[in-house]
Each structure stands twice: as structure tokens, then as C-alpha cells.
Amino acid sequence: MNILAELAGNFHIGLAALGAAIGVGLIGSKAAEATGRNPGAAGDIRNIAIILAALAEGIVFFAIYLAK
């Protein structure tokens, strides 16, 4: 039972990390695509991508520190 509780206790972080990783991956792939289509906007795209990636990965830290 102890082991089961431990597993359940860590699942939410794993799931949050999985979701955030998928999100950051999508952001990265679309940012690369966008830069390929319009290289002139590379700087703006990079800023947007960094901000969105930071927002996506922020979820993991909520999962680690807030959820019990």
C-alpha cells in the first residue's frame, strides 16, 4: 500500500511534465516553421516562443509545489 501511495503521489508531476513537454515541443516546432516561412520575423517569433514555452512549463512547477 505504501508503494502504491508513493506511485500515486508522483503521477501528477509526471503527467504535468508530459503535458508541458508536449506543449513546449509544439511551440518549438511551430516557431521553427514560422521562422522558416518568414525569416525576417525571427526575433519576434523567438520572443513569443520563449514566453509561451515559459507559460507552458510553469504548469510543472505548480504541479510540483502546490499539489499534494
Add this chain to the structure above:
Amino acid sequence: MKPSSFSTLGKNHGSLAAVFVVLLGMVLAFAAPEAFASDHAGSAATGHGAAPAAHAEEHGLPTAAPKIWGGVINNSMIVTWVVALLIIWGARAAMRNAKAVPSGGQNFWEFVVEGLENFLGGILGPKLVKHMFWFFATIFIFIVATNWFGLLPGVGTIGWSSHYDPSAPHAFTHVERPLLRGGNADLNMTSAMALTFFVWWIIWALKENGPVGVVKHIFAPKGESQGFMKVFMIVIFAMVGVLELISIAFRPVSLSFRLFGNIFAGETTLESMQQLVPSLGWLIPVPFYFLELLVGLVQALVFMLLTSVFTLLICEHHEEHGEHGDEGHAH
């Protein structure tokens, strides 16, 4: 006009990199036996029941920064003071004999400040950047310096240990209370920065929009609509405003957790990698060191970008309505 100053900068970077590689070798050489000792101490000291505690001790980095003097001053605070003094001293020393054609330290600081001003000007627009630049630039330079200072040899490896054995004074032991610890590996530091930003965000919002403007900005409906739709939109946007308030209230939390989580996890990763294969403890963390250099820069960039975008979001409304002439700047 400035080819000579740029080549000086490049040379400086090269020598800095060389110094850093040498220092990196030193910390790895010292850290490897220490990590091995701590692995044994951790598994011996704690029983099976306290698995999380044993984990924390193995990694050698407790979530709370240990107090080292008088129960008030902790080791992360010392790092923040040292970094702040180094930045102040470095900037003052570089600008003491300011020249029209900069070189050396002056060139470096002008490069940093000018680069940040262009970058922030592109986000905030030429009007806002004039009276907000000091905050975001300070935040960025300070966070980068603190993050990279935390990677220097000796930070986290020199300090007090309860495993000290007087009969073997030169043996490497696990250090529970290191003298120095990365400043942003302490949640107090990151939340202090996030809350300071939040105070300034409120001040700037009130200054740009006025109290009524702030409330209108958050709750008032956007776009044009008539008749029944108008009432409907007012209700909808009032509800959206409540959601907006919640998201604003969570911004300092997510800002501080993001920075703390990244730096704390980075230090924990480095220590775990040293313990992964004890005999290769000097080699395996090397790629992660470069990852941490990147993370330290990116997180500082993220902190600055997010805070400036949050500020822009509350302040741009006023600009768009105030003068229709320069709509181009708002985007």
C-alpha cells in the same frame, strides 16, 4: 567605426571562457569524491521509512536554504549580496574613466545595456521603455549573474558538515550547510523579486491608466456591439475580468516558482549526475553544466520578458486610445 572595440570584446570572451573551463575542471575534481561520500552517508543515516528525507540528503540540497549565522542570515542571502556587490563594483570600475570610444569593461557594459535597451524597446515601445528600462535591465543582469555565480566552484561545496571526522581532516564529506548556495535556489529570493515587480506593476498601471482606467481595462467590454448583445457582452467581460484578476494574482506565484524550480532542479540534477556512476562523477555532469549555463540565461530572459509583457498588457490600452497616430508601436 568600432572594429577595435568589438575585437577586444571577443578576446575578453575567449579568456573568460578559458578561465571558466579551468574552474569547471577544479569543481568537478573536488565534487566527485564528495558526492560519493554523501551517497554512503545518506543511505546509512536514514531508515527505509523516511524515503523522501533520504533522497533529499543524498542530493545534498534541501529545499530550504540552511541558516548559517544567528538563525537569520542564510547562505543564499550571502550569494545575492556578493553578486550585487560584484555587479555594482564591476559597473563602477568599468565606467570610472569613461571614454567616447569604449574599450574593455566599459565596452562590455555598454554592449549589455544597449542590447537590453534595444530589446526592451522592441517589446515595450519607445515611450514605456524610457521609465521602465531600469527595472527590467536590473532584473535581467542580476538574475543572470546570480545563476552563473551559483555554478562557480566552491558554491555549495565549501561549508559545515556533520560527518566531519577529526581523525581524517582532509577527507571529503557531504556538506549539509554550505557557505554559499545559488541565490535563486532559494524561493525567498525569487518571490521577493516577483513581489517587487508586482508592486511596480500596480504603480505603473495606475500611473498610465489612472484608477478608473485600470478597472475599465480589466472589466470593460472590448469591441463594438449594440442592443441586447451589448448587455450580454458587458456581463461576459465582467466575468472575464474576474478570471483576469485570478490570473494576475497568480503571476507572482508562477514567476517565482518558475525561476526557483529551474535553478533548484538544475543544482539537484548536477548533484544527481555526479552520483550516477561514482567513478565517472567528474565526467557525466559536464553536458549538464552547459545546459545549466543555458538555463541560467534563458530563465533570466524569461523573467524579464514575462514581466515586461505583463506591464505592456496593462499599459498599452491607454496608449492605443490616447493617440491614434502611432498605432504601429502597440504591436
